[in-house]
Amino acid sequence: MTKRIFRSICLVALTVFLASVVLFMGVLYEYFSNVEQTQLKMQTTLAAQGVTNEGIDYFHDLKVKNYRISWIDTEGNVIFDSASDTAEMENHLEREEVREALSSGYGESKRYSATLMERSFYSAQKLDDGTVLRLSISQNSILTLLLGMTQPICIIFVIALILSIVLAIQVSKKIVKPLNEIDLDNPLSNEGYDELSPFLRRIDSQQRQLRGQKAELLQKENELNTIIGSMNEGMILLNQKGKIISINPAARKLLDAGTDCIGSDMLSLCRNLELQEILTKALHGERGENIIRLHGESYQIDADPITSENIVKGAALFFFNVTEKEKAEQIRREFTANVSHELKTPLHSISGYAELLKNDMVKENDKIPFAGKIYDEAGRMIRLVEDIISLSHLDEGADDMQRENIDLYTLAEKAVQSLEPEADTVCVALELSGVPAPLNGIPQLLYSVIYNLCDNAIKYNHENGKVMVNIQNENGMVVLSVEDTGIGIAPEHQERIFERFYRVDKSHSKAVGGTGLGLSIVKHAAKIHNAKVDVKSHVGKGTTVIVTFPK
Structure with a gap:
C-alpha cells in the first residue's frame, strides 16, 4: 500500500508540475504577446508621425533591428521596405492589416509561419495622404521557447522530482502509519481514520464469529482426539x-x-x-x-x-x-466336535448293551453287570452334560449368582470331606491345612474350584499318594494351594490343560471317568473372581496348582 501511495503522490506532483509549466508558459506567452502588440502599435503611431512630417527622408539612416517597416501606397504597392527589395515584393492590398487601415485608419493582424516556427505581429496605420505605414515584428512560437528553455526546465524538473519523492515518502509513511499500527486483535480500540470505523467494526464482528467457531472446532477436535485416542x-x-x-x-x-x-x-x-x-x-x-x-x-x-x-x-x-475371536471360534468348533465325540462314545455303549438286552442275547447272570455298565455310562453322560451347562453358565458371566462373605477354609473342608471316600478307594491320602480365609465371592463357584482341583489331584495320583490342600492369607490375598504326588504334567501341556476337553493322557482320563471340563470350570470361576491361577508340575513327581484371590 505504501508503494501505491508513493507512486500516486509522485504522479500527482509531476502531473501538477507539468500542467503548471504548460499553463504558466501559455499565460505568460499570451501576456507578453499582448504587450508586444501594444508596443508595436505605439511604434507604428510614432513612425507614422515621422513619415507625415518628413516623408521618405524619414527612412534615411534609420536603423531598425527588431522591427520591419513597410510603406504602402493606396494601390497596395510597397513604396519602402526595410527588409526586402520593393521591386520584388507582391501587392499588399489584400493583407488583412492593410485593408483595415485603409478602411478604418488602423489595422493589425497575426500570422504564423510553420516553416520558420515563429509568429509575426503586424500593425498598420493610414497616413494623411492615404498611404499606409506598416510595422511588423516576429516572435518565436511557444514550442521554440520551450526548446530554448530546456535546460532550466530540466533543472526545475529534477528539483521538483526530488522534492516530490521526498514529500511522497514522508506523506505515504504518515498516511500508512495509522494503518500499520492498527491492533487487529482489538479493532475497536484503534484511533485512526474515521473512514476505517465501519471496516474495523466488521473485523471485530467477524473475529468474534471466528473465535466462537474456533472454540467449537477445538472442542470437537479435542473430543475426537479423546475418542480415537482411547x-x-x-x-x-x-x-x-x-x-x-x-x-x-x-x-x-x-x-x-x-x-x-x-x-x-x-x-x-x-x-x-x-x-x-x-x-x-x-x-x-x-x-x-x-x-x-x-x-x-x-x-x-x-x-x-x-x-x-x-x-x-x-x-x-x-x-x-480378531485373534481372540478366531481362537474362540476355533475353541467353539473344537468344543462342538469334542462334545459330539464325548457323547457319542457312552451312547454307543448304552445303545449296544440295551440292544443286547432287548434281543434277549444276554445270559441271566450277565444282565446285572450289563445294567451296571449302562448306569455308569449314563452317569458319565449326566456329569458331562452338567459340566457343559456349568461351563456355559460361566461363559455368560454368572451374573445371576449371588456373592457372599464366606470362609474359603470352610468350603475347602466340605470339598475334602465329600472327596474322602473317592480318595480312600484309590488309596490316596487327602489332607487339609491352613487358616480361616474370609472372602467375598460366589460359594458355588469357589466350591467347584476346590472340588475340581482336588478331584483331578486324586484321579491322576499314584497309589498311596497324597493330596495336600492349603489355605493361607498373604499380603491381602487369599491363596489356595492344591499339591499332589501324582503323574505330573509335561511342560508342553501345562498351558493347554485349562482348554475344554484337553487331556494329557486320554486313555487314563477315560479310565478314571473324567469329562475333560473340570480345569476349564476352574479357570472360568477364577476369572469371575479376578483370581490368578498358576501351575507348577514335574513329570512323575506331582503337580501344584495355586489360585490367588484378591480379598
Whole structure:
C-alpha cells in the first residue's frame, strides 16, 4: 500500500508540475504577446508621425533591428521596405492589416509561419495622404521557447522530482502509519481514520464469529482426539492420494509408526499386499475388508471411502484385533466336535448293551453287570452334560449368582470331606491345612474350584499318594494351594490343560471317568473372581496348582 501511495503522490506532483509549466508558459506567452502588440502599435503611431512630417527622408539612416517597416501606397504597392527589395515584393492590398487601415485608419493582424516556427505581429496605420505605414515584428512560437528553455526546465524538473519523492515518502509513511499500527486483535480500540470505523467494526464482528467457531472446532477436535485416542482399535484417515492425515495411538503402535508419520504414504508404513488391495478399492470408492496377520496376531481391516458430493476425498482404515475371536471360534468348533465325540462314545455303549438286552442275547447272570455298565455310562453322560451347562453358565458371566462373605477354609473342608471316600478307594491320602480365609465371592463357584482341583489331584495320583490342600492369607490375598504326588504334567501341556476337553493322557482320563471340563470350570470361576491361577508340575513327581484371590 505504501508503494501505491508513493507512486500516486509522485504522479500527482509531476502531473501538477507539468500542467503548471504548460499553463504558466501559455499565460505568460499570451501576456507578453499582448504587450508586444501594444508596443508595436505605439511604434507604428510614432513612425507614422515621422513619415507625415518628413516623408521618405524619414527612412534615411534609420536603423531598425527588431522591427520591419513597410510603406504602402493606396494601390497596395510597397513604396519602402526595410527588409526586402520593393521591386520584388507582391501587392499588399489584400493583407488583412492593410485593408483595415485603409478602411478604418488602423489595422493589425497575426500570422504564423510553420516553416520558420515563429509568429509575426503586424500593425498598420493610414497616413494623411492615404498611404499606409506598416510595422511588423516576429516572435518565436511557444514550442521554440520551450526548446530554448530546456535546460532550466530540466533543472526545475529534477528539483521538483526530488522534492516530490521526498514529500511522497514522508506523506505515504504518515498516511500508512495509522494503518500499520492498527491492533487487529482489538479493532475497536484503534484511533485512526474515521473512514476505517465501519471496516474495523466488521473485523471485530467477524473475529468474534471466528473465535466462537474456533472454540467449537477445538472442542470437537479435542473430543475426537479423546475418542480415537482411547480406542483400542486402530484408526487411520487418509487423503485421496493415500497420505496419512490422522492416526490414533493404537494404529501407530500396531504399525510401529512414530508421531512424525503424518503426511507419509500409508504403504510406506505397511507393505502388506492385502492391505494395499483393500486400500486401493477404498480410494476408488469401494468398501473393502480383509484379515491380515500383524505381530503374530490376526486383524480385520475395514477400509471405507470418504466421499463429498460423490467425489472420493480419502479413506478411513479401521484395525480390529480378531485373534481372540478366531481362537474362540476355533475353541467353539473344537468344543462342538469334542462334545459330539464325548457323547457319542457312552451312547454307543448304552445303545449296544440295551440292544443286547432287548434281543434277549444276554445270559441271566450277565444282565446285572450289563445294567451296571449302562448306569455308569449314563452317569458319565449326566456329569458331562452338567459340566457343559456349568461351563456355559460361566461363559455368560454368572451374573445371576449371588456373592457372599464366606470362609474359603470352610468350603475347602466340605470339598475334602465329600472327596474322602473317592480318595480312600484309590488309596490316596487327602489332607487339609491352613487358616480361616474370609472372602467375598460366589460359594458355588469357589466350591467347584476346590472340588475340581482336588478331584483331578486324586484321579491322576499314584497309589498311596497324597493330596495336600492349603489355605493361607498373604499380603491381602487369599491363596489356595492344591499339591499332589501324582503323574505330573509335561511342560508342553501345562498351558493347554485349562482348554475344554484337553487331556494329557486320554486313555487314563477315560479310565478314571473324567469329562475333560473340570480345569476349564476352574479357570472360568477364577476369572469371575479376578483370581490368578498358576501351575507348577514335574513329570512323575506331582503337580501344584495355586489360585490367588484378591480379598
